[in-house]
Amino acid sequence: MTPAARIAAAIGVLDEILTGSPAEQALLRWSRASRFAGSGDRAALRDLVFGALRRRDSYAALGGALTGRGLMIGHARAEDLPLDDIFSGQGHGPAPLTPAETAHRASDLPDDLPDWLRPDWQAALGPLAAEVAAAMTDRAPVWLRVNLARTDPPAAIAALAAEGIGTEPSELLPSALRVTANERTVARSAAYRDGLVELQDLSPQLACARLPLSPRMSVLDFCAGGGGKTLAIGARQPDARLTAHDASVARMADLPARAARAGLRVTVADRPKGSFDLVVADVPCSGSGTWRRTPDAKWRLDRRRLDDLVALQAQILDRVAPLVAQGGWLAYMTCSVLTAENGRQVSDFLARRQGFRLVEDRLWTPLSGGDGFFLAILGRE
Numbered sequence: 553m554t555p556a557a558r559i560a561a562a563i564g565v566l567d568e569i570l571t572g573s574p575a576e577q578a579l580l581r582w583s584r585a586s587r588f589a590g591s592g593d594r595a596a597l598r599d600l601v602f603g604a605l606r607r608r609d610s611y612a613a614l615g616g617a618l619t620g621r622g623l624m625i626g627h628a629r630a631e632d633l634p635l636d637d638i639f640s641g642q643g644h645g646p647a648p649l650t651p652a653e654t655a656h657r658a659s660d661l662p663d664d665l666p667d668w669l670r671p672d673w674q675a676a677l678g679p680l681a682a683e684v685a686a687a688m689t690d691r692a693p694v695w696l697r698v699n700l701a702r703t704d705p706p707a708a709i710a711a712l713a714a715e716g717i718g719t720e721p722s723e724l725l726p727s728a729l730r731v732t733a734n735e736r737t738v739a740r741s742a743a744y745r746d747g748l749v750e751l752q753d754l755s756p757q758l759a760c761a762r763l764p765l766s767p768r769m770s771v772l773d774f775c776a777g778g779g780g781k782t783l784a785i786g787a788r789q790p791d792a793r794l795t796a797h798d799a800s801v802a803r804m805a806d807l808p809a810r811a812a813r814a815g816l817r818v819t820v821a822d823r824p825k826g827s828f829d830l831v832v833a834d835v836p837c838s839g840s841g842t843w844r845r846t847p848d849a850k851w852r853l854d855r856r857r858l859d860d861l862v863a864l865q866a867q868i869l870d871r872v873a874p875l876v877a878q879g880g881w882l883a884y885m886t887c888s889v890l891t892a893e894n895g896r897q898v899s900d901f902l903a904r905r906q907g908f909r910l911v912e913d914r915l916w917t918p919l920s921g922g923d924g925f926f927l928a929i930l931g932r933e
Contacts, residue, residue: 553593556638556645559624561586562600563646566620575601575848595736599691603627605847606689609662616656621646625653664689668855673840676891680919684889687918692844694731695722695922696738697752699783701790701815705729711743724921728757747813752780754922755841756834756885760784762914762927764881767791769829772821774872775799779807779818781832781885786816794818795828827877834885835865841887841917841924862892869901873908882908882930889917889924898928907933 553561561582568578579601583594604611604623611626612618624646628635641647663685665673674681696719698708705726712719718733729749731738743749760781765771769792773782776796786794794811796818798804804820811818838858843850869884876882884901886893894915902908913928 553589553596554643554645556640557643558593558596558600559628559638560644560646561589561597562604563620563624565597565601566604566623569601569605569848570618570620574852575605575846600624600627602847603691605851606691606844607664608847608851609664610689613658613661616653616658625649666851666853669853672890672892676889676894677917680917684917684919684924688843688850690844690918692753692842692918692923694735694738695752695754695757696729696731696749697757697784697787698727698729698749699747699814700727700787702746703748708743708748711748712738712741715741715743717741717743722754725754725757725761728754730754745813747815750780750783750810750814752784753842753925755916755925756781756887756923757784758916758921759883759885759914759925759927760788762912762929763788763830763832763883764929765789765792765830768793770827770877771795771830771832772797772824772828772872772875774824774831774833774875775835775868776807777803777834779804779810781834782807782818783810783814783816785830785832786811786814786818790816795821795824797821797824824875826875828875828880829877830881830883831872831876832883832885833868833872834887835868837861837865837886837888837893838890839887841889841926844918844923858890858892862897865893865897866900869897870905873901873905876908876932878932880932881911882932884926884928884930886926887923888926889915894926894928898930902930909933 565578565582569575611623614629615622615626639646639649665685677684698705705721709719716734719729719731722728738744765788771785771792771794773796776782776798779796782794782796838853839849908930911929911931916925
């Protein structure tokens with residue numbers, strides 16, 4: 553596909569997303585209907601669509617309309633691309649610009665945040681609010697976690713390099729590797745297949761590195777999902793007794809195989825019982841810290857959905873509190889930067905639950921640690 557044809561395809565996919573379709577579903581439908589497209593075309597289309605969603609409002613301002621075509625005109629103007637060559641109507645490219653589109657000029661560009669959310673964003677991030685919002689418009693880097701139960705960072709870096717994958721360790725955590733070359737081949741590499749590395753963003757790696765672990769401790773990952781944090785804990789403490797639970801059992805379908813690949817044993821529990829030395833609750837949230845990766849979620853979130861999530865988080869905290877052993881730990885996590893889901897949620901829990909105390913809390917943002925991520929460690933007396 554030519555660059556113009558890719559932009560024409562992006563216009564169609566974006567129009568579908570703007571009418572309410574999730575981005576991944578819209579891209580999948582296009583891929584199935586476009587068997588002629590190669591892997592390079594699909595990757596380029598994905599980059600165009602996700603880039604436009606990250607900067608939806610500013611691209612719409614540059615392009616003159618909140619439509620797929622308006623967003624791609626805005627993209628071309630932002631990247632200083634040759635508009636007349638792309639919008640020529642030739643071959644499979646989009647139709648030429650109208651006189652109104654050619655004459656359109658934008659003045660001040662918006663910050664690419666939903667209007668209703670801006671006060672919450674400002675209150676949560678203070679003087680960093682604008683800088684973090686700008687960072688959310690960039691593509692997120694790919695991070696890997698070295699499985700310390702199988703190898704060490706230098707050996708993992710060498711194994712990846714042998715397959716043409718460039719990496720560099722984080723200054724904050726040596727076992728976290730940022731991919732600098734050939735990121736799309738990581739999941740097909742022998743280093744990944746053999747369990748030397750796992751895909752995991754830097755901020756949850758930093759959060760897991762702060763968890764209070766000790767030999768033979770029992771650990772429950774209550775909202776385990778695919779089990780990334782379960783495996784990260786096991787890599788730090790290989791003899792920990794690991795149990796994973798998720799409200800959707802299907803999300804954990806690959807966990808046994810991933811654990812075996814990592815050289816760990818994990819018990820998958822439908823209804824965890826008893827008590828645990830450490831309970832990790834990475835709860836469902838707005839995902840406001842991960843909007844670089846799922847930018848369409850930013851525009852689907854509304855106040856009612858946020859309030860529902862806050863209520864669900866409180867229910868989960870109350871559900872897991874009795875599972876924490878006396879003298880044990882509760883680690884509350886979100887991939888959000890919003891106070892309602894983070895600090896306020898923790899303070900409300902402590903106000904209604906006797907016997908817990910705040911030991912530490914920490915908020916990472918794209919300015920300091922990969923995705924936006926929150927951790928609070930609570931100790932049970």
